[in-house]
Amino acid sequence: MMTEVITVDADRPDPAAIRRAAECLRSGGLVAFPTETVYGLGAHALDRRAVARLFDAKGRPATDPLIVHVAALADATALAAEVPTVARALALRFWPGPLTLVLPRAPVVPREVTAGLDTVAVRAPAHPVARALLGAVRLPIAAPSANLFSRPSPTQATHVLDDLDGRIEMLLDAGSTRLGVESTVLDLTQDPPVVLRPGAVTLEDLRAILPRVTSRAPAFAAGAAMPSPGLLSRHYAPRTPMTLYEGDATAVHRALLAAARDALAAGRRVGVLATDEQWPIVRELPVLIAELGSARDPSEVGARLYAALRELDAAGLDVILASDLPQTDGLWQALRDRLHRAAAQVVRVP
Numbered sequence: 001m002m003t004e005v006i007t008v009d010a011d012r013p014d015p016a017a018i019r020r021a022a023e024c025l026r027s028g029g030l031v032a033f034p035t036e037t038v039y040g041l042g043a044h045a046l047d048r049r050a051v052a053r054l055f056d057a058k059g060r061p062a063t064d065p066l067i068v069h070v071a072a073l074a075d076a077t078a079l080a081a082e083v084p085t086v087a088r089a090l091a092l093r094f095w096p097g098p099l100t101l102v103l104p105r106a107p108v109v110p111r112e113v114t115a116g117l118d119t120v121a122v123r124a125p126a127h128p129v130a131r132a133l134l135g136a137v138r139l140p141i142a143a144p145s146a147n148l149f150s151r152p153s154p155t156q157a158t159h160v161l162d163d164l165d166g167r168i169e170m171l172l173d174a175g176s177t178r179l180g181v182e183s184t185v186l187d188l189t190q191d192p193p194v195v196l197r198p199g200a201v202t203l204e205d206l207r208a209i210l211p212r213v214t215s216r217a218p219a220f221a222a223g224a225a226m227p228s229p230g231l232l233s234r235h236y237a238p239r240t241p242m243t244l245y246e247g248d249a250t251a252v253h254r255a256l257l258a259a260a261r262d263a264l265a266a267g268r269r270v271g272v273l274a275t276d277e278q279w280p281i282v283r284e285l286p287v288l289i290a291e292l293g294s295a296r297d298p299s300e301v302g303a304r305l306y307a308a309l310r311e312l313d314a315a316g317l318d319v320i321l322a323s324d325l326p327q328t329d330g331l332w333q334a335l336r337d338r339l340h341r342a343a344a345q346v347v348r349v350p
Contacts, residue, residue, distance in 0.1 A: 003165050005157065010034070010174040013129045015136075021170055022136035029169040030054055032146035032160045033133055035125040037098050037179045037200065038153040038306070039160050040069065040143030041168065042133070045079075051112045051142055057167040060149040063225045064232075065115040066142040067100050067183070068122045071134040076122045079140060081106045087188055089209055096126035098183040098200040102227055113142050115225035119189055129174045144229060145182065146171075152236050152306040152313070152342065155180045159310055180303040181334050185228040186213070196228035198334035200302070215333075235341040236306070238313035238320060240271070244339055246324035247349035253281050255349045256321050260285055263319055271312040273322035275301065288315050298331035305338060 006017045021031045028050040031042045041058065043050040045068045055062060070076045073091040077083050080103035087101055100123040109120050122140075125131065134141060145153040148163040157173035164171075184199030184206075192212035195203060206213045230236075243259065245252045256272070260282060263270045270287040272279070275295040282289060290308035293300030312320050322343070325336050340346060 001166055001169065003161065003168050003171055005161070005171045005173055007173045008129055011128050013132050013172070013174065015132075017172065018129075018132045018136045021133055021172055024170050025050075025133075025137050025141065026139065028053070030057055030167075031133075032164065032168055032171040033129055033143075034127050034172065034174045034177050035069075035130045035143075036127045036177060037125075037182050038155055038177055039146040039157065040130070041146035041164070042069070042141040042143040045113055045140040045142035046108060046110065048110045048112055051110060054142065054144070055112070057164060058144065058147070058149045060144065062112070063115050063223060064149075064229055065117065065121060065226060066113050066144050067185075067229065068109070068113065068120060069130065069134060069141045069143050070122055070124055071131065072124055075140065076101075076103070076124070079106050079109050079120050079122055080104055084188055086193075086210065090186070090206075091124070093209060094201050094205070095124040096131065097124070098126070098179060099123060100183045100185045100228075102185060102187040102189055102196070104189060117225050117227060119187075119227055121185060121228060123183055127174075127177070129172055133172070150232070150235055150237055152238060152309040153182060155303070155306050159306070162310070176303070176307075178303065179299075180305060180307070181331070181338060182230060184334070185230070187227060197230040198337050200331060200334065202330045203333065204330060230341070233341065234344070236309075236338050237342045237344070238309045240313050240317050240320050241344040242273070242320040242322060242342055243345045243347060244322050244324055244343035245347050245349055249323075249326060251349045252323045253278070255347065256323055257282065257285075259321055260287055268318040269316065271315060271317040271320045273308055273312065273320060278323060288312060288317065295325065298327070298335060301325070302331060302335055305335060309342060
């Protein structure tokens, strides 16, 4: 198979290109397309054969459910056995946008989509290309990130091709995604509701509507079905082993510098993932630095994170070193979550 790449304008996608992509989806094909978070890999969500092809293309385990993308809440109601009043309030406030709601599954949704569970995860994306595609296809689109399973999510079309070229029919290239970090996943089947995966819609945002909402990291036995994507302890990870240092900032910088010097002395090729404030500390060393932007701007760091990880991974390094992000509120919670899951080792520095 050859993957056809169609370049489209991010704000005003060509209707003819969108119609072709919609027809591909209707016929059981796989189409990668941008959302405001990351690029998604789309399949007709009610077509079991297309869903099976999606899992195969990504190398994704059947225990990891898919998020179903819809144009609006009215489309989500057909996929859910029940839509609570609070879901309508959340959709009114945050849709279209980076919030996924976990609801009771309606029988029409194949169990392959939901990892065999009686819940379904749905969201309405905000990106103009994604919305145009949903409007043209008039079907729910199951769309996990358009990458090989467990790799850093794709925020550019080139990232999609790096992983899936020849595995999928079509890619709509609309440039870099805006947010760069996956949607928040909120489980409304629990009381109180639980944030399963942090994202761009923050806990603070949700508490304006759901004062009792909680956030906790669920634990799952090996091979167990999960209610949300992104819950594995190792995920979003580069192939190059990454060590993440956390603790007091000064002590972390010392530990990272010492580790870099030791690795260089041993003849290893070293990369460092760094914010603008951190990278001057290591710039005198012969290491490859991937800059994340300012540690005062979570939006900038989020937009750069996965691209920076992929840059380092493509450089043929032996090790990647990174320091944890100090902030824990708002979008920083999601960014720290992704960093920790991407790391092969987390070192706590006293």
